[in-house]
Amino acid sequence: MLFTQREVKEIADANERAQATSTIARPPESQNRDERPVEKVRWLTLLAVPFAAVIALGLHAFAAGNEPPAEALLYTYFLSGLLVVALIAVVVQSVWAGLRKWMRDSYPLIAAAVFCLVGWELVTSVLHWLPLPYFPGPAGVLLSLVNDSAVLFDSTWHSLLLLLGGYTLGVAVGLVSGICIGWFPHARYWGMPILKIIGPIPATAWIPLAMVLSPSAMFSAIGLIALAVWFPVTMLTASGVSNTRASYLDVARTLGAGRAYLIFNVAIPAAMPSIFIGLFMGLGASFLTLVVAETVGVKSGLGWYVSWAQGWAEYGKVYAALLIMAAFFSTIMTALFKVRDHVLAWQKGVIKW
Amino acid sequence: MVATFVSGVAKEGSSVHVTNVTKDFAAKDRTNQRTLALDGVSLSVAAGEFVSIIGPSACGKSTLLRLIAGLDFPSSGELRVGSEVISGANAERGLVFQDPNLFPWLTVRRNIRSGLVALRVVREKNHEVDEFIRLVGLEGFADVYPHHLSGGMAQRVALARALITHPKVLLLDEPLGALDAFTRMQMQDEVLRLWQARLTTMLLVTHDIDEAIYMSDRILIMTPRPGRIDRVISLDMERPRDRSHPDFLRLRSEILQLLDFGRR
Ligand SMILES: Nc1ncnc2c1ncn2[C@@H]1O[C@H](COP(=O)(O)OP(=O)(O)OP(=O)(O)O)[C@@H](O)[C@H]1O
Numbered sequence: 116m117l118f119t120q121r122e123v124k125e126i127a128d129a130n131e132r133a134q135a136t137s138t139i140a141r142p143p144e145s146q147n148r149d150e151r152p153v154e155k156v157r158w159l160t161l162l163a164v165p166f167a168a169v170i171a172l173g174l175h176a177f178a179a180g181n182e183p184p185a186e187a188l189l190y191t192y193f194l195s196g197l198l199v200v201a202l203i204a205v206v207v208q209s210v211w212a213g214l215r216k217w218m219r220d221s222y223p224l225i226a227a228a229v230f231c232l233v234g235w236e237l238v239t240s241v242l243h244w245l246p247l248p249y250f251p252g253p254a255g256v257l258l259s260l261v262n263d264s265a266v267l268f269d270s271t272w273h274s275l276l277l278l279l280g281g282y283t284l285g286v287a288v289g290l291v292s293g294i295c296i297g298w299f300p301h302a303r304y305w306g307m308p309i310l311k312i313i314g315p316i317p318a319t320a321w322i323p324l325a326m327v328l329s330p331s332a333m334f335s336a337i338g339l340i341a342l343a344v345w346f347p348v349t350m351l352t353a354s355g356v357s358n359t360r361a362s363y364l365d366v367a368r369t370l371g372a373g374r375a376y377l378i379f380n381v382a383i384p385a386a387m388p389s390i391f392i393g394l395f396m397g398l399g400a401s402f403l404t405l406v407v408a409e410t411v412g413v414k415s416g417l418g419w420y421v422s423w424a425q426g427w428a429e430y431g432k433v434y435a436a437l438l439i440m441a442a443f444f445s446t447i448m449t450a451l452f453k454v455r456d457h458v459l460a461w462q463k464g465v466i467k468w
Numbered sequence: 469m470v471a472t473f474v475s476g477v478a479k480e481g482s483s484v485h486v487t488n489v490t491k492d493f494a495a496k497d498r499t500n501q502r503t504l505a506l507d508g509v510s511l512s513v514a515a516g517e518f519v520s521i522i523g524p525s526a527c528g529k530s531t532l533l534r535l536i537a538g539l540d541f542p543s544s545g546e547l548r549v550g551s552e553v554i555s556g557a558n559a560e561r562g563l564v565f566q567d568p569n570l571f572p573w574l575t576v577r578r579n580i581r582s583g584l585v586a587l588r589v590v591r592e593k594n595h596e597v598d599e600f601i602r603l604v605g606l607e608g609f610a611d612v613y614p615h616h617l618s619g620g621m622a623q624r625v626a627l628a629r630a631l632i633t634h635p636k637v638l639l640l641d642e643p644l645g646a647l648d649a650f651t652r653m654q655m656q657d658e659v660l661r662l663w664q665a666r667l668t669t670m671l672l673v674t675h676d677i678d679e680a681i682y683m684s685d686r687i688l689i690m691t692p693r694p695g696r697i698d699r700v701i702s703l704d705m706e707r708p709r710d711r712s713h714p715d716f717l718r719l720r721s722e723i724l725q726l727l728d729f730g731r732r
């Protein structure tokens with residue numbers, strides 16, 4: 116015999132240990148590739164933003180004569196501030212790794228944004244290619260933003276309340292109806308036709324009816340946003356729940372699961388990826404409905420502010436509000452992505468994010 | 469739960485009786501064609517016995533296990549566990565498939581614990597979770613999500629998950645079929661160890677004749693569809709069995725012949 120019993124066992128054990136630590140089954144800590152130390156950032160990257168700011172300042176100095184003094188001065192402050200902060204960041208990053216990583220990822224993008232400002236000022240204040248008052252330069256928009264900040268803040272706050280109210284209501288109802296339609300055959304039989312007929316109608320098409328039915332514009336707006344959110348959430352929740360892999364349900368049944376466990380601990384977690392697609396689609400629909408509802412019904416919020424400013428031909432304010440809207444909506448979108456990343460952490464490595 | 473103690477071993481198993489069971493499936497399209505999957509199957513498994521079922525593909529082995537699990541119902545005939553007629557799935561009969569079917573959204577620990585959650589006994593029995601994690605040798609991986617596991621590790625989690633509710637009968641539908649030969653033999657010993665510790669009644673479907681001979685007290689051989697039990701072979705070799713022992717090899721060629729593979 117080549118090996119004794121004991122030696123064979125030792126070899127087998129060593130094999131098993133090696134297997135357990137091999138590539139297939141790494142412990143989770145080593146999964147995160149972003150954790151590697153941030154090496155030096157290239158000078159080109161580091162100086163991108165200061166360089167862009169200097170160009171912007173140069174062009175602005177040239178264009179300032181064509182602009183009202185208040186605008187020109189504020190924009191000069193803004194660009195100088197940007198330049199100072201960018202230079203400080205370049206110095207600080209040499210001792211702060213977190214900032215270095217952030218700079219490596221975002222400096223090129225920020226520089227590109229500053230160059231967009233340069234291009235904007237060039238075609239408006241310098242070359243006058245675009246007609247006024249419809250296309251003010253960046254300096255004009257910045258002044259409107261600062262001057263009207265109180266009203267803009269208030270409008271954003273109202274929009275947020277309306278959006279959250281409508282979205283929460285739509286998601287809550289959509290989840291319940293989606294789970295029922297996805298799980299119970301009777302609910303599916305009666306619910307599906309309703310969903311198929313009412314769902315595809317854009318929520319904004321109900322505005323005339325909502326105005327007649329509802330006691331206040333606020334209520335009808337919340338209802339419309341909820342309706343817009345309800346359809347995609349219901350649809351994707353139902354399809355996620357009804358497509359739960361039968362073998363997961365079978366396993367759960369042989370573990371002694373009752374109906375509640377099957378629905379809440381198997382079907383819903385299994386449907387989560389699909390549910391999140393519904394939540395994202397619903398969020399997009401809610402932005403659209405919010406702006407339309409504010410424009411025609413509710414006399415507050417960012418949508419209302421835009422059409423009000425347009426009514427006075429104050430296009431600087433229109434663009435200021437659009438900028439705020441962009442920041443506002445993308446912040447909410449990012450927040451939902453964060454929630455998804457947390458809830459669907461188990462998918463990391465299964466699918467590409 | 470009836471737990472009798474035989475020389476210090478917890479005997480958790482209970483007997484299974486299948487009497488004259490027929491199962492036919494309606495075709496999915498509108499033709500009136502029906503598939504007769506099982507045709508008058510009768511078998512009895514004693515409490516704590518380890519029985520393997522082998523047979524050609526599509527002869528109804530999985531169908532039979534699903535009926536015993538209570539996931540499906542027979543067209544005629546009767547199935548009993550102990551003296552109770554099977555009327556639906558519950559935690560008394562565990563099932564492990566070829567695909568481990570771990571819940572991907574739960575960590576290893578939570579997967580193993582899911583049976584306790586379903587039965588609402590987590591608070592009383594939570595300490596058993598760690599015991600089972602240790603039993604299947606996955607201490608370092610308790611908080612890992614299933615897709616980080618290798619096939620063998622995942623199947624061990626599936627076994628632990630099926631065993632934590634202390635089923636009286638464990639139904640195994642080709643549980644080791646997807647594993648490589650080495651891991652497979654390791655897992656066979658592991659399953660035997662789990663079985664000997666608990667004397668859960670085991671019903672194993674397999675395509676691997678060696679596996680059936682290595683593990684079981686009895687082997688049932690089924691006919692091609694419609695499935696019927698064709699032969700029963702009782703084994704009384706000592707465990708652990710030697711795969712190269714002459715008795716082992718003789719049985720092997722005997723079974724191969726029964727399955728029509730022996731001829732030239
Ligand atoms: N739900 C079902 N509906 C219709 N026919 C089915 C269903 N389940 C199984 N069958 C049929 O019953 C027969 C037996 O299937 P079963 O899965 O039990 O075979 P098996 O012995 O497990 O085969 P294998 O060894 O390949 O796993 C097959 O012909 C199959 O098509």
Ligand SMILES: [Mg+2]
Pocket residue numbers: 529530531641
């Ligand atoms: Mg099968």
